[in-house]
Amino acid sequence: MSAREAAKPDGRPAGQPLEGGWESDPDVELMLRARGGDHRAFRELFSKFSEPLLNFAYRFVGNRDRAEELVQDAFLQIYRARERYEPRARFATFLYRVTTNLCLNELRRFEYQGRIEPLEGTSDDGEEGGRELPDEHLPTADEHLMGRETADRIQKVLDRLPPNQKSALLLSRVEGLSYQEVADCLETSVSAVKSLIFRATQSLRQELEEFIS
Amino acid sequence: MSRACETMFEKVIGYVHGELAPPEHAILQVHLRECAGCQGEVVRLQKLEDLLRVHLPSISPSPTFASTFANRLAAEIAAEEARRERPGVLGWLTRPWMIPAAALAVLVLAVTYSLSPSPGVTPAKSVIAQSQPAVRPDAAANAPLGIRNSRSESPALAQAPRQGVSTGVVASRPSVPPELIREADAFIDYAIIRELRVLETPGAAPGHTG
Numbered sequence: 001m002s003a004r005e006a007a008k009p010d011g012r013p014a015g016q017p018l019e020g021g022w023e024s025d026p027d028v029e030l031m032l033r034a035r036g037g038d039h040r041a042f043r044e045l046f047s048k049f050s051e052p053l054l055n056f057a058y059r060f061v062g063n064r065d066r067a068e069e070l071v072q073d074a075f076l077q078i079y080r081a082r083e084r085y086e087p088r089a090r091f092a093t094f095l096y097r098v099t100t101n102l103c104l105n106e107l108r109r110f111e112y113q114g115r116i117e118p119l120e121g122t123s124d125d126g127e128e129g130g131r132e133l134p135d136e137h138l139p140t141a142d143e144h145l146m147g148r149e150t151a152d153r154i155q156k157v158l159d160r161l162p163p164n165q166k167s168a169l170l171l172s173r174v175e176g177l178s179y180q181e182v183a184d185c186l187e188t189s190v191s192a193v194k195s196l197i198f199r200a201t202q203s204l205r206q207e208l209e210e211f212i213s
Numbered sequence: 214m215s216r217a218c219e220t221m222f223e224k225v226i227g228y229v230h231g232e233l234a235p236p237e238h239a240i241l242q243v244h245l246r247e248c249a250g251c252q253g254e255v256v257r258l259q260k261l262e263d264l265l266r267v268h269l270p271s272i273s274p275s276p277t278f279a280s281t282f283a284n285r286l287a288a289e290i291a292a293e294e295a296r297r298e299r300p301g302v303l304g305w306l307t308r309p310w311m312i313p314a315a316a317l318a319v320l321v322l323a324v325t326y327s328l329s330p331s332p333g334v335t336p337a338k339s340v341i342a343q344s345q346p347a348v349r350p351d352a353a354a355n356a357p358l359g360i361r362n363s364r365s366e367s368p369a370l371a372q373a374p375r376q377g378v379s380t381g382v383v384a385s386r387p388s389v390p391p392e393l394i395r396e397a398d399a400f401i402d403y404a405i406i407r408e409l410r411v412l413e414t415p416g417a418a419p420g421h422t423g
Contacts, residue, residue, distance in 0.1 A: 039290070046282060051274055058272050068275060072282045076289055150268045158269075172230065173265050179232050197230070198223050204261055212260040 027091035035082045042082070046075055049092070052175070053099055059170055060103040062159065070106060074099040089184050096175060097185040100167050107163050150211065157207040161200055168196035169204075218250050225251055229258040 022028050027048070033041035050071055057067035077098055078085075087094075158166055164186065171182045172193070183193045205212065221244060227233040228241050245251055 039286075042286075043283075047279075050278070050282070054274055054278070055271050059269055064272055064275070067272075068278050068281075072278075072285055075282065076285060079286065079289060147268060150264070151270050154264060154268055155270055169265075173262060174269060179230075194223065194227070194232075198226055201226050201258070201261070202222075204265075205257065208261065208264060211264055212257045 022087050022090045022093075025087075025090045025092075028087045031078075031082075031085055031091050031094075032087065034079075035085045042075075042079060045091070045095075049095055050075070053095065056096070056170060056175055057099060057103055059155070059158065059174065060100075060166070061106050062155065066106065070099065070102050074102055077102075089181070093177065093181045093184050096171060096177065096181075097187075100171065100185050104163050104167065153211075154208065157204055160207075161203060165196045165200035165203070168193055169200040172197055218248060218254075221251055222254065225254050226258060229255060229262065 027045060030041045030045050034045065053071045053074065054067055057070045058064060061067055061070065074095065078095070158169070161169065167186060168182050171177045171185055172179065177185065179190050179193045179197070182197075183190045186193065186196075221241070224233065224237060224241050228238065233241065245255065
């Protein structure tokens with residue numbers, strides 16, 4: 001599964017917001033069932049969203065263990081508050097909002113600096129832990145290495161962005177949320193989101209010039 | 214990039230991200246047909262999109278991720294159920310039967326209070342009230358529930374001379390003029406003496422004062 005596909009459990013094309021409002025969101029329905037005491041519905045939401053959310057948190061804090069813990073914390077927080085859940089947006093927006101807040105708190109708390117794990121081929125448990133290349137063909141060793149270097153470089157540039165710019169960019173360009181949804185997640189206005197994404201894009205464009213020119 | 218194009222850069226980003234409103238989208242498309250610089254910018258931004266989409270690090274959950282969450286969720290559910298079954302020190306206040314019980318308690322108190330004899334002033338009591346300090350030192354202990362005794366609560370007042378100082382409780386009672394008390398006592402004496410005379414009279418039944 002590519003990073004982009006993993007980030008979009010509903011299978012929407014890149015950058016395309018969900019048609020219709022939250023009323024037609026099946027995940028809202030699941031959450032309402034969870035609110036009514038249906039534990040199976042809640043577990044279904046976890047199965048559906050935990051992996052994309054894990055990748056989001058990992059890109060944010062750069063540490064696998066902490067990212068896993070943050071995702072679990074986000075789901076537990078939602079579970080604890082389930083009786084007060086009132087749908088006002090797509091469930092994914094709500095979920096990303098909770099997770100983004102936890103990630104921002106995490107960044108503020110520890111001021112992560114250059115702590116992203118080296119993207120080795122295998123993780124501690126021996127499972128493939130590095131990024132997954134989307135190419136259909138198997139990459140050569142050189143391609144693989146180059147891909148890792150590129151990934152490292154992109155992540156380092158992202159890590160240098162201010163947390164708000166980073167969250168706006170990741171939510172919009174990687175998780176596929178619309179500007180309005182990003183604004184909901186960050187509890188700010190659409191124009192503020194435009195400004196955050198504009199500045200983040202400018203930084204990335206300058207820092208990654210060699211890859212895009 | 215010309216200065217005019219620099220101002221268009223934000224719009225170009227919105228265009229690539231699919232976030233432009235239809236009128237802005239149409240204007241930018243017209244501009245792009247004429248401006249090679251902005252066309253190049255669109256291409257570069259699309260490459261940046263691909264770069265983020267394809268090359269950002271992606272991980273799979275660890276094998277214990279789901280089971281750890283399941284355990285944490287189970288612990289949360291168990292703790293929640295335990296909280297419902299064993300409320301804390303003040304948890305009983307939230308029990309469903311608490312509201313009717315509290316209402317009943319208030320009702321019983323109200324009825325009890327309304328049925329209790331009012332503190333009427335008998336002549337004897339009024340005499341005592343006139344001859345003694347308005348508030349005895351142990352008055353606070355005997356004060357009815359809910360009535361604050363300012364003297365017993367205030368050390369300054371407690372030290373003040375008591376003669377002639379009345380509390381709110383005593384002052385609120387109607388004072389009986391001494392003449393009236395004397396008349397009442399005289400009437401009682403007269404009634405008693407008359408009753409005794411009737412009793413002394415042979416053949417007269419008690420209560421028949423005739």
